[in-house]
Amino acid sequence: MxxxxxxxxxxTGYKVRQSRQLRRKMTDAEKTLWQQLRNxxxxxxxxxxQQVIEGFIADFYCEELKLAxxxxxxxxxxxxxxxxxxxxxxxxxxxxxxxxxxxxxxVLNRMTEVLEMIKGLKVEIQ
Numbered sequence: 677m678x679x680x681x682x683x684x685x686x687x688t689g690y691k692v693r694q695s696r697q698l699r700r701k702m703t704d705a706e707k708t709l710w711q712q713l714r715n716x717x718x719x720x721x722x723x724x725x726q727q728v729i730e731g732f733i734a735d736f737y738c739e740e741l742k743l744a745x746x747x748x749x750x751x752x753x754x755x756x757x758x759x760x761x762x763x764x765x766x767x768x769x770x771x772x773x774x775x776x777x778x779x780x781x782x783v784l785n786r787m788t789e790v791l792e793m794i795k796g797l798k799v800e801i802q
Contacts, residue, residue, distance in 0.1 A: 691728045698726040698733060705747045705780035706735060709790065713745075718791055719798045730771065732764040741797050742773050749780045 702710065702725070713723040713736060723745075727737035734744035746761075765775050774797070778790055 691731065695726040695728050695733055703747065703749060703780065705783040709736065709747055709783050712787060712791060719795050721798060730767050732767060741801060743797060744768055744773050744775050746775060746777045747780060747783055748777055
């Protein structure tokens with residue numbers, strides 16, 4: 677069942693442009709994961725990339741699972757970024773969205789594990 681989160685929210689033109697720019701400039705890890713998630717390849721789940729949610733942008737979002745997947749590189753170790761991530765996580769959690777944080781290294785070197793974690797969430801909600 678759809679929550680309307682994606683379709684009923686108001687999104688500023690700035691966030692739309694920012695989201696589109698992030699899609700064009702995805703990291704290697706994001707590109708690699710997107711190739712696995714796109715076109716419902718993972719147990720039929722629909723993922724969107726660079727999805728605006730409550731003014732924040734999730735790397736990937738699955739409405740059916742209410743899951744935001746964040747691919748984290750070294751920038752997320754910076755204090756300012758960690759504080760921003762914490763605020764975003766609290767907003768997502770308040771909306772009932774689960775967050776899966778995965779490092780670039782795990783995405784690039786252990787993709788099977790990443791996909792199994794996502795499949796496990798699908799089984800959990802059935």
